[in-house]
Amino acid sequence: MKLKEIKEILNAEVLTGGEYLDREVHSAFGSDLMSDVLAFVDDGTILLTGLTNPQVIRTAEMIDLFAIIFVRGKKPGEDILKLARNNKCTILKTDHILFTASGLLYKSGLRGVKIEGAKIND
Amino acid sequence: MTKDSNSMKLNYDVDSNDFTRAGEASSNIKKILKQLGVASKVIRKVSIATYEAEMNIAIHSYGGKINVEITPKEVQIVVKDNGPGIKDVNLAMKEGYSTATERIRELGFGAGMGLPNIKKCADVFELKSEEGKGTKVFIKIFLN
Numbered sequence: 001m002k003l004k005e006i007k008e009i010l011n012a013e014v015l016t017g018g019e020y021l022d023r024e025v026h027s028a029f030g031s032d033l034m035s036d037v038l039a040f041v042d043d044g045t046i047l048l049t050g051l052t053n054p055q056v057i058r059t060a061e062m063i064d065l066f067a068i069i070f071v072r073g074k075k076p077g078e079d080i081l082k083l084a085r086n087n088k089c090t091i092l093k094t095d096h097i098l099f100t101a102s103g104l105l106y107k108s109g110l111r112g113v114k115i116e117g118a119k120i121n122d
Numbered sequence: 123m124t125k126d127s128n129s130m131k132l133n134y135d136v137d138s139n140d141f142t143r144a145g146e147a148s149s150n151i152k153k154i155l156k157q158l159g160v161a162s163k164v165i166r167k168v169s170i171a172t173y174e175a176e177m178n179i180a181i182h183s184y185g186g187k188i189n190v191e192i193t194p195k196e197v198q199i200v201v202k203d204n205g206p207g208i209k210d211v212n213l214a215m216k217e218g219y220s221t222a223t224e225r226i227r228e229l230g231f232g233a234g235m236g237l238p239n240i241k242k243c244a245d246v247f248e249l250k251s252e253e254g255k256g257t258k259v260f261i262k263i264f265l266n
Contacts, residue, residue, distance in 0.1 A: 033233045033235070034230035035230075035233050036233065036235060038239055039170075039239050039242070049230075053141070053229055053230070054142055055145065055229055055230055055231070058149065061149055061152070062145075062152065062169040062170055063169065064162075064166075
């Protein structure tokens, strides 16, 4: 699924990185815990989070995440957007809560990150 | 940064409690590894390990240093802080255990996954800590 489809599904606003909306997304991860993001997420994955601080962008940078979707209408500050721009990271903002945003993407065929050793994966 | 024919050394100071700049050292290390053409799998491991370590210095210590040496065989990372040290290292290594404050949790850290994450990424991992003095973490990640 392309980033621009995700933008449509979530009725999201592009805060930065609109030039990369043709990038292909393979899976998604939703969390406000950055260490879990570092542990479980691979490239080609998007992150849905309600956390808006520079550490979210740093975390994304470390593992080559190219897109972050801020949920619950959270709007990050200009410093965060600047950091995202420097890292060629797309930032989307949706008013949906994490649960609803995840559900809408799942319904459209996007699946979650597979966790090694987990008994259930979908 | 110093460089001789076989290795490159990178040194960074990390301040306590500076959550705007925390991550800059790891970001810089990652960029250099990319420039050197190191495999992305290795870069990922180094990035996660250094970033978690850098956050640990900012969150838990009075300040510290990250020293990296890149050789043709491996990346060696030495993380040293100025205290206060870890009371119970075995507990600190346990997934889910954390002494972080509510403020740190609001930043998305302090879920007790930092040290376990570092260990998972490391081919060699040693942690020494002395209460009142400080903590030293030695990490080695092989290039092949």
